[in-house]
Amino acid sequence: xxxxxxxxxxxxxxxxxxxxxxxxxxxxxxxxxxxxxxxxxxxxxxxxxxxxxxxxxxxxxxxxxxxxxxxxxxxxxxxxxxxxxxxxxxxxxxxxxxxxxxxxxxxxxxxxxxxxxxxxxxxxxxxxxxxxxxxxxxxxxxxxxxxxxxxxxxxxxxxxxxxxxxxxxxxxxxxxxxxxxxxxxxxxxxxxxxxxxxxxxxxxxxxxxxxxxxxxxxxxxxxxxxxxxxxxxxxxxxxxxxxxxxxxxxxxxxxxxxxxxxxxxxxxxxx
RNA sequence: GGGUGUGUCGCAUAGUGGCAAUUGCACUGGGCUGUAAACUCAGCGGCCUUCCGGCCUCCGCAGGUUCGAGUCCUGCCGCACCCA
Numbered sequence: 619x620x621x622x623x624x625x626x627x628x629x630x631x632x633x634x635x636x637x638x639x640x641x642x643x644x645x646x647x648x649x650x651x652x653x654x655x656x657x658x659x660x661x662x663x664x665x666x667x668x669x670x671x672x673x674x675x676x677x678x679x680x681x682x683x684x685x686x687x688x689x690x691x692x693x694x695x696x697x698x699x700x701x702x703x704x705x706x707x708x709x710x711x712x713x714x715x716x717x718x719x720x721x722x723x724x725x726x727x728x729x730x731x732x733x734x735x736x737x738x739x740x741x742x743x744x745x746x747x748x749x750x751x752x753x754x755x756x757x758x759x760x761x762x763x764x765x766x767x768x769x770x771x772x773x774x775x776x777x778x779x780x781x782x783x784x785x786x787x788x789x790x791x792x793x794x795x796x797x798x799x800x801x802x803x804x805x806x807x808x809x810x811x812x813x814x815x816x817x818x819x820x821x822x823x824x825x826x827x828x829x830x831x832x833x834x835x836x837x838x839x840x841x842x843x844x845x846x847x848x849x850x851x852x853x854x855x856x857x858x859x860x861x862x863x864x865x866x867x868x869x870x871x872x873x874x875x876x877x878x879x880x881x882x883x884x885x886x887x888x889x
Numbered sequence: 890g891g892g893u894g895u896g897u898c899g900c901a902u903a904g905u906g907g908c909a910a911u912u913g914c915a916c917u918g919g920g921c922u923g924u925a926a927a928c929u930c931a932g933c934g935g936c937c938u939u940c941c942g943g944c945c946u947c948c949g950c951a952g953g954u955u956c957g958a959g960u961c962c963u964g965c966c967g968c969a970c971c972c973a
Binding site: 620621622632656657658659660661662663685686687688689692697698699700701702703704731734737738739740741742745746748749756757758759813814815816817818819820844845846849850851852853855856859 | 915917918919920921922923924925926927928929930931
């Protein structure tokens with residue numbers, strides 16, 4: 619459930635699991651997309667559901683793991699994405715309009731959806747117009763979860779989290795993240811595209827643009843760690859809202875024997 | 890020792906005598922219907938208040954001028970640069 623690990627070639631910077639680390643367990647939805655092309659949540663919803671159904675059909679229990687909250691929701695069917703593909707021409711046209719005009723547009727097309735878009739970024743208002751212009755209205759996104767799900771979250775204080783982020787980042791840099799990104803860049807993607815591939819990728823790419831052959835400085839590590847920490851906090855905000863998540867501290871998970879606990883949860887969920 | 894500057898909310902920065910004081914970063918909280926590691930909103934001296942708002946404290950320290958001082962004056966302290 620990771621919006622960046624789907625891409626081929628983004629390994630160190632996304633912390634993608636290695637073959638040895640998999641211990642023979644099948645992992646899904648890794649390396650399924652080309653970094654040159656945009657991969658969307660809507661596609662992920664399809665791919666994830668297929669993978670889940672395939673695993674279930676073999677009588678196994680799928681474990682969804684990762685930090686892209688939106689992708690998890692979409693994969694489980696907690697959010698339905700209307701089947702309206704992006705219309706770049708329309709988007710271009712709408713981007714030239716002022717916010718007020720766009721709001722008037724969506725109010726005319728779908729007053730109910732318009733209400734929920736108050737204070738939302740332009741991009742989402744444009745998307746709503748895009749949907750409404752095809753379907754007439756923006757359909758209500760109703761929950762349609764076909765699976766029994768147990769959700770587990772690990773609760774860590776911000777200080778603890780920041781420490782972990784720093785050690786992780788340092789080991790990624792030692793592990794060759796900078797050259798991974800340099801190589802990736804030489805294959806074409808612009809820095810703008812690189813930013814879409816993730817924090818590390820955008821940040822390092824921008825740094826490379828202005829410091830071709832310099833050595834990576836410690837200040838850059840600190841700054842990047844800060845950006846990652848910001849992101850981690852946004853993730854917390856997202857998951858905090860989910861009432862179904864059972865939260866555990868890292869100590870609790872260790873004390874309990876993690877695998878045993880998962881098995882117990884599986885049994886409960888199935889029965 | 891002499892001269893010239895300078896001291897504003899964690900850091901940085903704005904501030905014609907009417908200012909609880911600009912902006913950026915950081916920090917805190919929030920939103921999320923095909924870009925989600927994206928995008929985006931709000932709060933940020935304290936206390937009270939349902940909205941409007943009210944009260945107190947505040948721009949290095951101490952005095953002064955003024956109806957009124959972050960802004961002007963004096964002294965002190967800290968810092969910076971220049972001349973010795």
